[in-house]
Amino acid sequence: RRHDFLTVLTLPEGAEDLAVNIPPEEIKLLATTSDLVVQEDLHPGLVSLMMQVVDKVHRPAGWFSEEGEFPNYRHMSFPLNEQAERFYRNGPPFLQRYLPFWAASLLDRMKIMILPLLGLLLPLFKVVPPLYxxxxxxxxxxxxxxxxxxxxxxxxxxxxxxxxxLKKLDDLEKEVRGVKVPLSFSYQLYHLRLHIDFVRGRLLRDAIDS
Incomplete structure (x- = not known):
């Protein structure tokens, strides 16, 4: 009780082999906490990768532990690594959940370049629609x-x-009919054709009046 890193466990009778009754009686065991220790200068990406491996190995339930009980950061003898603490709190990094480690690590490093680049591209996003x-x-x-x-x-x-x-107007309208524009601008194309027809109609009226 004076040392919180020690835990008393009970191995039930027959737990190893019920048919031949091994062990033949209940046994009290003393378990101690094991710390995984790394140097302070270990790369954070390797710490994250190591935590994923440790979690995969020790998460399943065993004779003395529930599923997901290990690994944990209770009763530690050393300060908790910042990257390991983030893993306990949020799980694996978002990119590493869906991508191989090398790809996730590459994208994580590239974000340092991508964020300033997005800052430069943002004004262009405002210019492109009017230009289009x-x-x-x-x-x-x-x-x-x-x-x-x-x-x-x-x-x-x-x-x-x-x-x-009139021949020039006919040729002009023929060329306009061949112009392709997005649907959102088609109304302007039809306005042009109406104006061509308006000028043609005036020419025809002048010809009749004269």
């Missing part, structure tokens, strides 16, 4: 320049030139 929208609209807006030229030219041209302008 501008790029998609530019594929449509460039046709408005040609439409505007036809519209201005129609105000100056004579009757004989309207057929030429």
């Amino acid at each position: 929208r501008w790029r998609m609209r530019a594929r449509i807006y460039r046709w408005y320049e040609q439409l505007e030229e036809v519209d201005k030219e129609s105000a100056r041209q004579q009757k004989k030139s309207r057929a030429h302008l």
